[in-house]
Amino acid sequence: MNAEKPQATHQEQDELQFERIVFFSDAVFAIAITLLVIEIKVPEMGHHLASHSASVEELYQQWPGEFVKLFPKIFGFILSFLVIGQYWINHHRNFGIIRRFDRGLLWRNLLFLMCIAFIPFTTAFYSEYTYWSIPLMWYSANIALTGLMQWWVWKYASRNARLIDPSTNPHLIDQISLGHLGVPVAFSLSFIGGLLGYPFSISFTWVVIPLMIRFAHWRYERRIASQPV
Amino acid sequence: MNAEKPQATHQEQDELQFERIVFFSDAVFAIAITLLVIEIKVPEMGHHLASHSASVEELYQQWPGEFVKLFPKIFGFILSFLVIGQYWINHHRNFGIIRRFDRGLLWRNLLFLMCIAFIPFTTAFYSEYTYWSIPLMWYSANIALTGLMQWWVWKYASRNARLIDPSTNPHLIDQISLGHLGVPVAFSLSFIGGLLGYPFSISFTWVVIPLMIRFAHWRYERRIASQPV
């Protein structure tokens, strides 16, 4: 609005353009992570009985079966929430280092978000058929692929300091690259477990994820200790 | 983009990083609070009758039963909306005092948001079976746990001024900590009511919530009067 300071306006606009990328990504993350709950349906406990024409004892007999079906869905919700949360935290850290964007970053980030947006479906699929191989394989493949996409986005941005702050510690760049492979490795193992007919291999990730979180935290603490943020 | 002023860029980036946390949280809040309405299904009033092959009198006879089923769902929507709204206002105030973040805050905030994202399910569950004990207990436990998580996030951030403005009035910090326990206490009572077989104990929260809002407002007014914002 002021022709005398076009530079300032340009710079503000550039900042807004960069912010849009992270806020759009955040919105997709937030929707995907919240849609997970939509797939947990309210158990139907004999609607025709709900008018109290049946005895309460009869209704309670239906509960154990409903409960058994609710719990894998709740566990699926928690697992996917933690995984998407981990990816969001990675994204948050990466875009704290990335300083610029180009069309290549936009499309790679969109493909990464496409994988994130697909997780509510594979979570629901897996949670519905917990003990089956194929839903587990789809779920594991979805999550592993998402992690690989994130690694790809980071590689694209950090190679030769294409889009990141050139003063970034190269050791930190490598450490981040490596860290991206944690979740994909865990879920590749559960994918192989599904392939071999051991659907319970998913439980492995339940051990790996907390260990990874603890390890990532410890690594972060150590990193903090050695260099100020 | 300008090597001469990396400090400014770093500071801007830090602000963006902090903003992302609150905007991501806001998005999860907004989605959870809006998804509540999805669980209110349009009553099916004999679709096969909708082609006017039945008399209007016949159709209106179905209405009272449908209405009785709609109202607990609308009340559940309003109650959960107010509770999530209260948590959002708390979050809004807390992150007005919190100045910095670390990985510990990110994960605690994510776990809090996981509880928020779960509320649409427990609301739908409770609203479908309003007079039953177990759905009420799940719903109450979900809301009480959410409040405790928020208290935990605040304790983490405020202990020894870890992440907050060091000049914050210690009296204010204590007051906020205490205020977080209001909703959890109200819903713990309704949880106990459900456990003892008095599902109507939820109505207690309908009395407590407005009182709490009024009390919180009064406390806030008094606080405003004694120190400028």
Add this chain to the structure above:
Amino acid sequence: MNAEKPQATHQEQDELQFERIVFFSDAVFAIAITLLVIEIKVPEMGHHLASHSASVEELYQQWPGEFVKLFPKIFGFILSFLVIGQYWINHHRNFGIIRRFDRGLLWRNLLFLMCIAFIPFTTAFYSEYTYWSIPLMWYSANIALTGLMQWWVWKYASRNARLIDPSTNPHLIDQISLGHLGVPVAFSLSFIGGLLGYPFSISFTWVVIPLMIRFAHWRYERRIASQPV
């Protein structure tokens, strides 16, 4: 992070606090406006026939009935989208004049957003039973109430320049107050039409809404002409 410039930090934080209110509101608006489409279900055209075991002629015979059911839903989607869009544009303008917030504004804004979040349900209800009185009355009441809430938020903020820029033209404040009553009046008329058993009274709003938009545009243009933005 810098004790020497706490004022600047406070001011930045205040801005962030204000931004959170509008971005949270925007997120609720955006979700409500997008959820409208969820209620338009894909017509089921004999799934058992989809395997081409039936002749194409037989399938096409099912179409006209399906189409008749789709169109009121699409019209409901468009009407509600325009109404929520109008409310968003009002909100956008109002919060361009509002400069400060207090707890009273937060809660009144939340109650307004509760009405917005409820619109997808009443839209779906009305669209499913287009020619019935009671769904129309709920839908009209929901939209009219939403407009009255927005008027209330504005009255609260603007009375005695409580939260707005004190230099705001009083004529503009009055004009905005009046403008808020346009949509509620149109839908109160359709509510009364429903009450009297004329469900087609909704079509009145289809005439009123474009006129209102045109009038609001014309008023805005005139306002623009008399004072610079």
Add this chain to the structure above:
Amino acid sequence: MNAEKPQATHQEQDELQFERIVFFSDAVFAIAITLLVIEIKVPEMGHHLASHSASVEELYQQWPGEFVKLFPKIFGFILSFLVIGQYWINHHRNFGIIRRFDRGLLWRNLLFLMCIAFIPFTTAFYSEYTYWSIPLMWYSANIALTGLMQWWVWKYASRNARLIDPSTNPHLIDQISLGHLGVPVAFSLSFIGGLLGYPFSISFTWVVIPLMIRFAHWRYERRIASQPV
């Protein structure tokens, strides 16, 4: 809050007003793009069989049919995700050039977003009946219309530099206008294909979209080479 610097406050407020438009648009984009996955339902593989009362062989026999039905939905999800992603990238670029807003831009942008919000429905409709003409025509018309709306928003903003930076290269403005017509042209062809009874014409867009992305990328690269960003 400080009467001595109303100008600064006005400018900040103007920036916030502009940001709200892009963030609201981003939220609608993000929700529409993520809701696409909701329409992919978990295949029901004989729930009554899930209690392992049937032999595993019997269950696996149901899989091929379920798979055939899942794949068009997944392809629909990916196609619509890429299309909405393309529209978001266009929107992102356009609002990097647009500097001001007026009520005309707000309403045109809202109508564009209405088309975006409708895509999850037409995607689900098309994905459910992949080999039929009418769903394909609706889907193609929806996407083509969305692109034309975006072109219209851009024309409105750029004509006589109404709302854009007046120093914008006129060649760039023309190039952007032309680029907006790419997706609409591709989907107009698939619309005509549907009209003529060749539903597979949609596959044409699968060839056109990647070519377009590559062409847009190449054009962007060339543009980058000739002028710094």
